[in-house]
Amino acid sequence: MKQKMLVISAHPGDFVWRSAGTIAKYVSDGWQVRIICLSYGARGESAAFYKTGGDYAACCEVRKAEAAGAAEALGAEICFSGYEDFCLDMSPERIRKLAEDILAFEPDIILTHDTGKDRVNPDHMITGRAVLEAYETAAESGMKYAPVFGFEPMNPELCGYKADVYIDITEVWDQKVKAMECMQTQKKSRAAYEEKAVFRASYAAGRGGNKGCRYAETFSRFFPICEFDDFAV
Amino acid sequence: MKQKMLVISAHPGDFVWRSAGTIAKYVSDGWQVRIICLSYGARGESAAFYKTGGDYAACCEVRKAEAAGAAEALGAEICFSGYEDFCLDMSPERIRKLAEDILAFEPDIILTHDTGKDRVNPDHMITGRAVLEAYETAAESGMKYAPVFGFEPMNPELCGYKADVYIDITEVWDQKVKAMECMQTQKKSRAAYEEKAVFRASYAAGRGGNKGCRYAETFSRFFPICEFDDFAV
């Protein structure tokens, strides 16, 4: 039976820019990856779309299609919660619904937004906190405690983010490129995330000892490591 | 060729109370473990000894012998720097000497004191910072970047310590007991560290999923993980 990764993303682009390489890597290692996308991002990060004259409903359709395309390019499943973004309202009811979704999937690893003080995108903080509440609710109902990792925010230098793990995505970089190319509404972000992946790789290749690393993504870790018998260095 | 762990301890007792289980575990896994003990702890943590009427030189001898006994019980080598404690003076010269020692040993893992704000034992903070400087000096001279882990301080609730890794030491608990019993000068600490190991195990056995864990030690991690290809959960 396959191991499973669950990715919970506030908007359609988030899982692509922040974790597409990691998703592709796990898929290529034989994992089942499911993405829950809480909103269509039709308020936020859609400025480019509205300049073309489309309306809100059209924007939802376009961005949903972009995200579905990116997920397909990565070999992952995707579900849409359809909540309005900016500002995302994660009520207790929605948190319980999310807990049920987590429990039903039984993930071995969860990726989502870091709970840090990301001032430039409150929806991301709201998502990180809601996932934490849903996770504990699911755990109280018997879910195995899967490790949870946090996305690196767009501008870590603004919000006190600290990387706990660097993932080498060099071998799946082409797939991340394909996924990024699906995001036509936000296409101006593509270059910046390529610069970032290269910059992060300079650490992994240098101090990290992964000499061949040319592209990397980083994540924070929500809980300490204790599943294994050693330091898992 | 054996993998190597280097443990740098401010006083004779520190490596015992904080990491004897982890040392024993790695030794039993076939690693070579070397301990560098910076002082004999003849000023600090030796109150019990002086009540017996001994002097400073005698205290150094006794505590050195205790530490050597504990190292032997764990199957580890030990070297003594012989610096005075309280307050430990880690001058630039001593830091360069330590860098040479690190470089000569070529460790795969380093354990030492956390650099956090341990108000109740400044020697521990001084050691953590000195190791960090020595480590970077050694790295600039060509040492491989080994991961560095920080001891849990005696009272984490006073100093903002956060555990990054829990190590299950259940199978080597008997050896930790033997090492602790060598520390006759500080024998009143023994019970408290047993309580702590049991309490830490309650987390590892519960949320950590190590159901059989009955004793555990925790450590902080100085740098992010990036040597491996995945989350090493």
Added chain:
Amino acid sequence: MKQKMLVISAHPGDFVWRSAGTIAKYVSDGWQVRIICLSYGARGESAAFYKTGGDYAACCEVRKAEAAGAAEALGAEICFSGYEDFCLDMSPERIRKLAEDILAFEPDIILTHDTGKDRVNPDHMITGRAVLEAYETAAESGMKYAPVFGFEPMNPELCGYKADVYIDITEVWDQKVKAMECMQTQKKSRAAYEEKAVFRASYAAGRGGNKGCRYAETFSRFFPICEFDDFAV
């Protein structure tokens, strides 16, 4: 007229594990102690109960009875708000209701959950923050500013908790044991909290100078001390 302590607990077990000794001590000193228990904890921390085949309503009954028994063992009153747990929804209306309850009781001391980043139990953070809002609302309506203390979370090493006060509960330890024994649904927690009380006492007996202290509980303090004319050391 008696002095009064108010304890606000997210779930039935919280006031027992974290503050039963302190409650018993104040009761034995002649204080009136009232506990407000916000939920029956029938979603969280009730896994053991459901294995016996009971349903949600039965769980509420059982856990309510356990908490009532523990309160009685301690000589304290208890009221139940009956809110659902995981995740606890402290809406503005409920916060105002809580403010009225605080105002009606006129406490001299309040104990509740710390507002720190307790990632492993979001209900606790939600409670701490709600009490803070309710407290300020009550204060604006004329309540005397009583000092507020925060429970030590289960795993302080995960959430940056800092202890401000250690309470010696050696003399009332038997009563805490009786209260803990009422919590049959969570009986596996009992040993861990005993280990913790002993470990905390090692600090109070050593640096704290309470030589006879064998069991202790710790608390954070929400506001500075300023009622008295001196350092209240």
Added chain:
Amino acid sequence: MKQKMLVISAHPGDFVWRSAGTIAKYVSDGWQVRIICLSYGARGESAAFYKTGGDYAACCEVRKAEAAGAAEALGAEICFSGYEDFCLDMSPERIRKLAEDILAFEPDIILTHDTGKDRVNPDHMITGRAVLEAYETAAESGMKYAPVFGFEPMNPELCGYKADVYIDITEVWDQKVKAMECMQTQKKSRAAYEEKAVFRASYAAGRGGNKGCRYAETFSRFFPICEFDDFAV
């Protein structure tokens, strides 16, 4: 066309005590200043009023009139959202409404409550966070990114506030006095804020080099400076 400053205040007094000097200064420099006052503060900070025997509705009227008087004394416009205070409920709907108000005004500078841990007034934290969410929502709809500054809380020594900017209000001090005098319900606060303005000026006049500074207000800055070509020292 005039430059515009938007001030978002939880209660009627907040914009007066914390920013009246800065408002007056910008007005005297030719700016248009609009204040959005979210509540009438009829629960909080109105204890003095109720001692006179008035009811809630009367309190709303009185405090609205005081705030309107203060705004007029400063040469600023004021709008009232009319939300209940203690505790202020900034629901997603209200945040979207606020985003529309921000977007409609197109401010060049925004002043509001700091998002820091102001334990003594949760309404202030709730306001700071709501403004941040509303700001990002407005920005996603095309608003220019105006810099946002946070009020100094009443007691910065309780909540980790750090000043990023000191504003010299010496020349408009008389106007701040007039505005403060409008706040008859809270008149006991007046002296404390004068002491504070003088104390803050001692830093600005000393290290800041504004030798003539006799009264000052401080603010935190939500985002880094990057509009200009230099350090804007």
Added chain:
Amino acid sequence: MKQKMLVISAHPGDFVWRSAGTIAKYVSDGWQVRIICLSYGARGESAAFYKTGGDYAACCEVRKAEAAGAAEALGAEICFSGYEDFCLDMSPERIRKLAEDILAFEPDIILTHDTGKDRVNPDHMITGRAVLEAYETAAESGMKYAPVFGFEPMNPELCGYKADVYIDITEVWDQKVKAMECMQTQKKSRAAYEEKAVFRASYAAGRGGNKGCRYAETFSRFFPICEFDDFAV
């Protein structure tokens, strides 16, 4: 036998501006108070003196006399270590000397500089850290663990200082004024510290419930409270 307070001050003015009221209060309560003044402050905070044409040696004499006068006005003893200031060099030898001085006096309470990030006066941070090291060294030699309190820095809004205790100095205010008047070299600081004492009193008189408080000093607390049997509210 008298209880004893030890005050360790980096420069001659520090103990006056930051703690003269508290010293006077304890003296009036029958305590023996000793001040250790590490430097004459002849480099720092002496700009006014040099404008009068005096040299370094003369400055040392003048400032020593001012501090001795202030101590006398407060009824306290004073000793001078005579170290150079800016930047104060607290070598391991000096820390051991300080440990001996602490041990010889056997204080019941210690006041000194907070160890926080006081960017505007590094000598203060150096002193706070040196006292902490000396304190632990003395404690290892058998000193009773006395509580340690940190001075409020000049500008808490710059350095993350948090007040743990407010001391009402209303009754001894006249003595603080006399002590401040001894500091002729720094006479421009006098007004600012009066403003601050009044502002701090506004908190103590309001939320603190000390209705008659008109002047206050605040302090941080280095270690938790555990000597007493209750919350010492």
Added chain:
Amino acid sequence: MKQKMLVISAHPGDFVWRSAGTIAKYVSDGWQVRIICLSYGARGESAAFYKTGGDYAACCEVRKAEAAGAAEALGAEICFSGYEDFCLDMSPERIRKLAEDILAFEPDIILTHDTGKDRVNPDHMITGRAVLEAYETAAESGMKYAPVFGFEPMNPELCGYKADVYIDITEVWDQKVKAMECMQTQKKSRAAYEEKAVFRASYAAGRGGNKGCRYAETFSRFFPICEFDDFAV
């Protein structure tokens, strides 16, 4: 008379990678810029040199020449303190010497290393702290309080660095390239810093509103802004 910027760099490369664009920009605006380079970096960051077979003295010469070439390319003066690096020993004597150098130059702006927890390069932290002490020493001797800015460390995601200012260096990018090309010993760093400059520009061009910004450097700010009459947005 020209305005003056002082740049204090631990090693030869630091001022180039972290601030060459800003230096070039100020030079082109007519400022006099002086660089104080504390060491030749012959231990740290010189691994590439030693592979060519050179010795320590030769390395000092080569790296000094590289730094001098870079300074010349930027139109700045440079002085070398000649201290050994890894680990840099900033004794009280050296700090006083640095204070004299600062005082002699009378800078209007100072750039140096951030004092944050840069675990991967302790020399940088040591420099930042030494500059702070030297700065206050100089200020006590009458120096005007110039604003101090901190370099962005190589890996801000490891050390809690927060950017306070973004400087647009697009127009002087060619000069930064020329300066970087002088650093032949570290030439593998060049690409990483170009990626970083581009990534930082993505923030300045987006939220910062500098649409034309293609390359940027960021800095932290050591003290609040208070020289000017407004927010200097």
